[in-house]
Amino acid sequence: MTLALLTTLGTLGSAVPLAHADGTDDLKHKHQDVQAQIEQAQESAEEASKAVNRAKSDLATAESQLADAQVSYAGAQAHVSDVQAQLADAQAVDAQMQAALQAAQADLAQAKAEVRAGQAALDAQQQAVKDSVVSVYQQGSPELMAWTGYLQSQTPSDLIRKMEYADTLIEDQNTVFDQLHAAELALRAERDEVRTAEQAADEQADRAAQQLVNVQQLEQEATEAANDALLAQDQVTLTVAARAKAQRKAERAKRQDLEQLEKLKKQEARIKAQILAAAAADQSAGYVGDDDGFLLPPVTGAVTSPFGYRIHPIYGYWGLHDGTDFGVSCGEGMRAAADGKVLSRYYSPVYGNRLYVDVGKVNGHALTVVYNHATSYRVDVGDHVTRGEVVGYVGSTGWSTGCHLHFTVLQDGTAVDPMNYL
Incomplete structure (x- = not known):
């Protein structure tokens, strides 16, 4: 629960769609x-x-x-x-x-x-x-x-x-x-x-x-x-x-x-x-169509921990894991899941190097993707990215036990299952 809340708070605070305000x-x-x-x-x-x-x-x-x-x-x-x-x-x-x-x-x-x-x-x-x-x-x-x-x-x-x-x-x-x-x-x-x-x-x-x-x-x-x-x-x-x-x-x-x-x-x-x-x-229509496949998988690794409720790693109670973990080697490139604009980039003691990309409206919902635990990023706040572009590299920074990507999708500021869009 602690990690899920911290992720949500961090991403919510950075995911304010400035481009639509x-x-x-x-x-x-x-x-x-x-x-x-x-x-x-x-x-x-x-x-x-x-x-x-x-x-x-x-x-x-x-x-x-x-x-x-x-x-x-x-x-x-x-x-x-x-x-x-x-x-x-x-x-x-x-x-x-x-x-x-x-x-x-x-x-x-x-x-x-x-x-x-x-x-x-x-x-x-x-x-x-x-x-x-x-x-x-x-x-x-x-x-x-x-x-x-x-x-x-x-x-x-x-x-x-x-x-x-x-x-x-x-x-x-x-x-x-x-x-x-x-x-x-x-x-x-x-x-x-x-x-x-x-x-x-x-x-x-x-x-x-x-x-x-x-x-x-x-x-x-x-x-x-x-x-x-x-x-x-x-x-x-x-x-x-x-x-x-x-x-x-x-x-x-x-x-x-x-x-x-x-x-x-x-x-x-x-x-x-x-x-x-x-x-x-924001009065724009944004993307309207099938959600499935709208986002490009950010890495090629296999899913090691899916979105959903699981035993909390600290307190041992049932809590929400607010993203999808992909098991990949450190240094592997992370791709932009869609065209968008970098909203925030900073270091979190919990999630290490973090990157927030606003990908606009999708079927009426403001959509933001978040990359966590990176070794480093190639883009900065305000940069526009295109689908498939390498935006950074997988790492194990922050509260992490090994190289992996914790990928979060925020729909109107609330974490949802990224697999619904991949």
């Missing part, structure tokens, strides 16, 4: 004053529209950033949950490792105690053996003493008694040696158990130490993940605030733009009344 100076001066006012209003509206575009761009960026921040926050939260679950598992394993380590250490302590007890028993056995050996050397060999006793026996009963004594003495010595051997074997086994327990305790300590490192790493990762989640949450908060700010900025720019357009609409009503009055003063 009996050349009155008063109307010329009014036309010039109104044209200047419209140009100033156009510039203000253009700045407001640009502000809207910037605000809408900021809003779109903020919305995109908000979506990214929300995804990042969700991912960070999921990562925190995952790391915390891993940490809980690791802490449980660590507790088991510590319990196993304590058990291994207790087994080692028990084995060492048994070694100490075994060593004491062995020492006692060794001392008994020493005493027995000393006694043997002091008293002589037990076997020799037994045989001596046997020979000195006086009676059979005395012989039997001495034989029993010798056997007991020999058995006691054998028992001492057997106990010593058993103590040595037991001590050896207990020392083997100590070595096994020490190895098990060392291995358990290594596993517990590694598990502790894993737990510490997971704790650090959990802390970092929590911080990342907090930062992501802060980013979401900041982005929401930025989005709200962009929204307010867009609404404010839109409000200012619409206020300016409301003023322009009032001016439009006054200008159109002047144009109609000037047209009524």
